[in-house]
Amino acid sequence: MEFTIxxxxxxxxGSVEGDGSKKINRLDKIQEGKDGSVGFLSNLKYEKHLYDTxxxxxIVSADFKPQKPFKTTLIRVEDPYSGFTxxxxxxxxxxxxxxxxxxxxNFFHQSxxxxxxxxxxxxxxxxxxxxxxxxxxxxxxxxxxxxxxxxNNCTFYPxxxxxxxxxxxxxxxxxxxxxxxxxxxxFAPQADGSYKNVPQLGNVVLEDRVSIGANTTIDCAxxxxxxxxxxxxxxxxxxxxxxxxLGEHTVIASQAGISGSTTVGKNCVFxxxxxxxxxxxIADNTTVGANTGIVKSITEPGKTFFGxxxxxxxxxxxxxxIFRKLPLLDNKLRELEKKL
Numbered sequence: 001m002e003f004t005i006x007x008x009x010x011x012x013x014g015s016v017e018g019d020g021s022k023k024i025n026r027l028d029k030i031q032e033g034k035d036g037s038v039g040f041l042s043n044l045k046y047e048k049h050l051y052d053t054x055x056x057x058x059i060v061s062a063d064f065k066p067q068k069p070f071k072t073t074l075i076r077v078e079d080p081y082s083g084f085t086x087x088x089x090x091x092x093x094x095x096x097x098x099x100x101x102x103x104x105x106n107f108f109h110q111s112x113x114x115x116x117x118x119x120x121x122x123x124x125x126x127x128x129x130x131x132x133x134x135x136x137x138x139x140x141x142x143x144x145x146x147x148x149x150x151x152n153n154c155t156f157y158p159x160x161x162x163x164x165x166x167x168x169x170x171x172x173x174x175x176x177x178x179x180x181x182x183x184x185x186x187f188a189p190q191a192d193g194s195y196k197n198v199p200q201l202g203n204v205v206l207e208d209r210v211s212i213g214a215n216t217t218i219d220c221a222x223x224x225x226x227x228x229x230x231x232x233x234x235x236x237x238x239x240x241x242x243x244x245x246l247g248e249h250t251v252i253a254s255q256a257g258i259s260g261s262t263t264v265g266k267n268c269v270f271x272x273x274x275x276x277x278x279x280x281x282i283a284d285n286t287t288v289g290a291n292t293g294i295v296k297s298i299t300e301p302g303k304t305f306f307g308x309x310x311x312x313x314x315x316x317x318x319x320x321x322i323f324r325k326l327p328l329l330d331n332k333l334r335e336l337e338k339k340l
Contacts, residue, residue, distance in 0.1 A: 005057045008038060009075045011090065012059070012083040018073030022056045027084075027091060030058060038075075040084035059083050099137065115152065127164065145181070151208070163220060165203035169230070172206055175214040180204045184219040184226075184242025184260060198222060200242060207231075213238065213254070229266075247284065265301065289313075 003011075006020035028037035030046055033055030040059035041050055050058060050070050057073045059080045077083040103122040108114070112126050115134030124142045126132070133152035138144070142156045145164030155173045156162070162174075163181025174180065186198035202221025206228045212218070213236035218226060221243045228240070231249040239257040240246070247266035252258075256270045259278030268282060271290040276282070280297040288294060289306035298305070304313040307320075322329075 005038075005073050005075065008057070008087065012075065012077045012086060014059070014075045014077035014083065015062075016073060016075060018057075020073065022073060024056060027088065028055060030055060038087070040080045042079075042081040042084075059087075103140070109146075121158070133170070139176075157214075163204075165220070167203065167205045167225075169206055169208035169210070171208055172210045172212075174212045175216075175236070177215040178212050179217045180206070180212075181220045182217060184222055186222055186242065186260075202226065202243070204228070207248075210234075216240075219260075235272075241278065253290075 002023055002025045004020060005016055005022050005024060008024060009016045009020065024036060024038045026037045028034065028039050030039035030041055030053050031049040033039045033053050035054055035056055037055050038057040038059065039053065039055040041047060041064070047067070050066065050072070051068045053072055055072050057075055059075045059077055061080050062076045062078055064076070099119045100117055102120045106120050106122060106124045108120065108126045109128045109130070111128050112130035112132070114132040115136065117135050118132065119137045121138060121140035121142070123140050124138050126144045127146035127148070129146060130144060130148045132150045133154070135153045136150060137155040139156060139158045141159050143161045145162060147164055148162055148166050150168045151170035151172070153171045154168060157174065157176040159177045160174045161179045166181045181204045183200040186200055187195035188198055190196055200220050200222050202224045204218050204220050205225045207230035209231050210228050211233045213234055215236055216234055216238045218228065218240040219242040220226060224243065226240065226242055227245045229246055229248040232246050233251045234240070235252060235254040237255050238252050241258060241260040243261040244258050245263045247264050247268065249266060250264055250268040252270040253272040255272055256274040258264065258276045261279045262276055262282065264282040265284035265286065267285045269287040271288060271292070273291045274288040275293045277295050280294070281299065282294070283298050283301040285302040286298050287304040288310060289304070291308055292306055292310035293308050294305060294310050305311060306313050307316045
């Protein structure tokens with residue numbers, strides 16, 4: 001890849017402050033950049049690197065105001081993070097050639113259908129009565145069970161397992177080792193203290209533009225569907241239990257877990273290791289912090305929760321300010337006891 005700074009600004013609908021004729025041939029972090037590279041500044045805690053970076057260009061917000069002189073050229077855009085993402089997408093298309101065709105050996109049942117311009121890697125398996133759209137990439141060792149429906153422009157990386165009956169929309173990606181449709185954790189306690197397996201007869205449904213990280217598991221429903229709405233983004237090593245419903249554009253970070261039959265609203269954010277109990281409701285635009293446990297329904301939208309067990313963030317911060325002072329308060333209490 002080699003572009004001028006002016007050409008990059010044109011791609012990103014931005015404006016140039018500095019020498020737009022310089023050539024760019026790589027993308028770098030602002031603190032690690034070299035001559036000929038472009039970086040970005042979105043989080044202002046990295047602003048200090050702007051003033052000594054060797055990047056030839058830095059993507060910044062249109063209203064960014066530098067506090068000191070700098071030597072690099074600025075590309076001003078509406079959203080520097082989104083702008084850099086667009087640049088990464090353009091670069092990826094140039095350096096990663098499109099793959100298509102069929103590698104042998106693999107298995108594709110004669111009752112199934114697949115669209116044009118698809119790729120099926122070696123040792124992949126497609127079961128009975130599957131319907132697969134166009135431009136789908138099925139990497140080696142992917143298993144697709146019977147009666148699975150997959151839309152257009154989807155990618156399944158090596159080792160993905162998709163159980164029978166799963167429905168997947170358009171423009172989805174599932175990274176290596178993830179499992180869609182495995183049995184939910186359903187066991188009925190018996191009088192003798194043992195547990196009897198409860199058959200899991202439902203499926204998993206992914207709407208359009210869902211992204212799932214590596215080694216994540218989404219269980220099928222006991223009845224009906226475990227439902228992942230459009231635009232949901234799920235990180236690596238996440239557990240989504242049976243009959244969960246995730247609202248549109250919700251994001252879930254690594255090692256979080258959502259228990260069975262919980263309904264999550266739109267545009268929610270779950271940080272790493274967040275834990276959600278089953279059979280509750282989570283309102284739209286809820287944020288759950290790292291290591292936070294949610295044990296009852298959240299009915300008011302737009303709230304942020306932090307702590308174990310989680311409670312509303314303002315109350316948590318007030319409690320935490322007292323918690324930090326507990327050793328001091330304990331010493332004062334002991335001194336008062338001695339005086340008394």
